[in-house]
Amino acid sequence: xxxxxxxxxxxxxxxxxxxxxxxxxxxxxxxxxxxxxxxxxxxxxxxxxxxxxxxxxxxxxxxxxxxxxxxxxxxxxxxxxxxxxxxxxxxxxxxxxxxxxxxxxxxxxxxxxxxxxxxxxxxxxxxxxxxxxxxxxxxxxxxxxxxxxxxxxxxxxxxxxxxxxxxxxxxxxxxxxxxxxxxxxxxxxxxxxxxxxxxxxxxxxxxxxxxxxxxxxx
Amino acid sequence: xxxxxxxxxxxxxxxxxxxxxxxxxxxxxxxxxxxxxxxxxxxxxxxxxxxxxxxxxxxxxxxxxxxxxxxxxxxxxxxxxxxxxxxxxxxxxxxxxxxxxxxxxxxxxxxxxxxxxxxxxxxxxxxxxxxxxxxxxxxxxxxxxxxxxxxxxxxxxxxxxxxxxxxxxxxxxxxxxxxxxxxxxxxxxxxxxxxxxxxxxxxxxxxxxxxxxxxx
Numbered sequence: 535x536x537x538x539x540x541x542x543x544x545x546x547x548x549x550x551x552x553x554x555x556x557x558x559x560x561x562x563x564x565x566x567x568x569x570x571x572x573x574x575x576x577x578x579x580x581x582x583x584x585x586x587x588x589x590x591x592x593x594x595x596x597x598x599x600x601x602x603x604x605x606x607x608x609x610x611x612x613x614x615x616x617x618x619x620x621x622x623x624x625x626x627x628x629x630x631x632x633x634x635x636x637x638x639x640x641x642x643x644x645x646x647x648x649x650x651x652x653x654x655x656x657x658x659x660x661x662x663x664x665x666x667x668x669x670x671x672x673x674x675x676x677x678x679x680x681x682x683x684x685x686x687x688x689x690x691x692x693x694x695x696x697x698x699x700x701x702x703x704x705x706x707x708x709x710x711x712x713x714x715x716x717x718x719x720x721x722x723x724x725x726x727x728x729x730x731x732x733x734x735x736x737x738x739x740x741x742x743x744x745x746x747x748x749x750x751x752x
Numbered sequence: 753x754x755x756x757x758x759x760x761x762x763x764x765x766x767x768x769x770x771x772x773x774x775x776x777x778x779x780x781x782x783x784x785x786x787x788x789x790x791x792x793x794x795x796x797x798x799x800x801x802x803x804x805x806x807x808x809x810x811x812x813x814x815x816x817x818x819x820x821x822x823x824x825x826x827x828x829x830x831x832x833x834x835x836x837x838x839x840x841x842x843x844x845x846x847x848x849x850x851x852x853x854x855x856x857x858x859x860x861x862x863x864x865x866x867x868x869x870x871x872x873x874x875x876x877x878x879x880x881x882x883x884x885x886x887x888x889x890x891x892x893x894x895x896x897x898x899x900x901x902x903x904x905x906x907x908x909x910x911x912x913x914x915x916x917x918x919x920x921x922x923x924x925x926x927x928x929x930x931x932x933x934x935x936x937x938x939x940x941x942x943x944x945x946x947x948x949x950x951x952x953x954x955x956x957x958x959x960x961x962x963x964x965x966x967x968x
Binding site for chain 1: 868869871875894966
């Protein structure tokens with residue numbers, strides 16, 4: 535189980551971004567997608583998260599084709615995305631950023647949502663930031679809050695868009711061990727990055743996106 | 753002092769009119785403007801064109817003319833013609849006019865929100881209405897309070913236009929007293945009344961603005 539991508543293609547007008555891509559990520563493993571800027575790495579993640587529509591192909595998560603998912607509210611529990619610039623909600627505290635969606639989706643009662651949020655914040659070593667607002671956090675802390683927010687919905691697959699692009703060496707290493715931990719807990723992880731050292735460090739498999747095709751690197 | 757014996761009660765009565773036109777316009781126009789702003793963002797070209805035309809007409813013609821049209825001219829329209837009372841005409845004209853201005857301010861505010869905020873709500877699986885009311889709108893309100901404040905202050909002063917339909921607001925009260933006593937004093941008096949109202953509004957708006965200062 536995990537993520538199975540079959541023959542997806544994406545174009546913007548006449549520009550073909552990628553063509554008939556197929557790959558799999560098993561639950562508990564980490565796939566890194568490398569590639570130069572403009573090769574379509576972020577577009578690939580956006581397609582997986584349904585922020586862009588693919589022209590053709592299928593995306594299966596735990597056997598279910600998410601492109602045919604009728605209830606849009608279920609998307610967050612299938613696949614999550616940690617954005618490059620985090621996209622935390624600036625008017626909400628860290629705790630509220632984590633709890634607003636599960637409370638809205640009513641996936642569990644409010645007390646359990648709060649307990650879960652505290653547990654995740656603790657595991658990411660930011661439990662003392664729960665009442666802070668995003669502007670009061672460093673880049674690495676915002677990154678961890680964004681990861682925590684995605685984890686609140688227990689997605690089977692979690693995607694990271696350039697997770698280390700704005701972080702120093704030490705913080706990158708912390709994020710790297712957090713991502714490995716998430717994989718150990720059974721999530722299928724996809725990381726898009728141009729940080730070769732980082733991808734060598736964390737990945738089980740590296741694919742390179744080049745000229746619209748994915749090539750196996752490792 | 754006799755002048756004030758006439759001026760103060762008349763100003764008080766006029767103040768009730770001024771404040772009721774102001775309050776009702778604000779209370780109805782703001783939520784309506786949020787709704788129209790969403791309609792204007794619609795992908796349906798007919799809805800977009802209709803809301804654009806409405807805003808164009810409301811912003812492109814004077815409020816005074818709109819007041820006159822709704823009160824004096826509306827019942828001449830065949831089939832749908834209906835004669836509004838003075839106050840109905842005043843409220844309709846003010847609400848339609850200010851909704852158009854507020855709509856453009858709110859649209860501008862929505863456009864200032866980073867696209868990533870919308871995308872985050874989508875990825876998390878929030879519905880559009882929940883995302884708008886809980887994530888987007890609070891951020892929009894913070895951004896638009898200064899422009900909204902300007903428009904609210906203009907609204908206070910625009911209420912003086914109701915004189916055209918023979919309704920006595922504070923300015924018309926001053927005019928009546930001025931005509932009776934042949935003096936400019938009532939106008940100076942109501943100028944201070946306006947300044948007092950604006951001072952209160954400015955303070956309220958500043959405190960609302962500072963309430964949003966808790967985040968950046």
